[in-house]
Amino acid sequence: MIHSLTSRFLYMPADGSVDRPILGAVLGNERTLYIDAGNSKRHTVAFREGVRAAEGATRDAVTALTHWHWDHSFGASADDVPLLSHARTREALATQVGLDWSDAAIDERVRAGTEIEFCATYMKKEFGDERDDIEVRLPNATFQGSMTLFLGGVSCRIDHVGGVHADDSCLFYVPEEKILFIGDALGPAIYDGPRYYKADDLLRLLELVRAYDAEWYIESHYKPVDRATFWAEMEEFETLARLVQGIGDNEARIVHEMQKALDREWTADDRLTVAQFLLGERRGITR
8 A cells, every 4th residue: 555655755655464564656757766676576566566656657767775684675666766876775686696596595595694583584474485486687887985866846866875784775855845765774793693872873873863854754664754753663773872982881770771771661672682782892892
């Protein structure tokens, strides 16, 4: 189902059952920008058809990727709409071109450490027995740093910010609509062992996010939220990151300080998040 966040921005909600992220569309007078390509051709086609029906008109289009992970990129081969990404995104996708996507091959890559069980499980759920449908498409054009797309009456600035989740992560800012599409940039590292956050990296990214004049924030596997909601939710993560930064690898003390800071009951998820930050701390500080 297609939702309208503003008159210039449409989106398809995330679907955690098959690890489908939110897909966005910025509607310009001259062309449409699709943000992310989806995790499969089915995902992409459903979104594109919904957007075209909602637009009531056919415009030229371009697709841009927030980062290389399969759930954001594997749908790009559904059509020949020009595909844009950061240079590192193209480099990462190039390593997947021509791979065997059978169960045996995916499982072997998990054992070898070049794939992870989480992604393997959801690929199998999304594609079922139709693995021949997986065709990794390389972007037609790349950029470094930042770039702005002018779509006619509305624009989108794309800024490379990196981070532990993916070093090619980019933020998409639509100034006319005050929408910031964050993708997975604030997410944990997932590809090199147990999931972890790095306190200094998260704080760096939050400072970058804070600099945008945004009223709506979109994280790919969540939902669009307004400014007040987003920063209220980020407050706990920011508090925890600063405690880890200041205290270091001392779980008991960090838990004690977080329990004092929270205006709610302590949960198992809270303890897991503390453990993920401490794992990042043990892996060294990112500068």
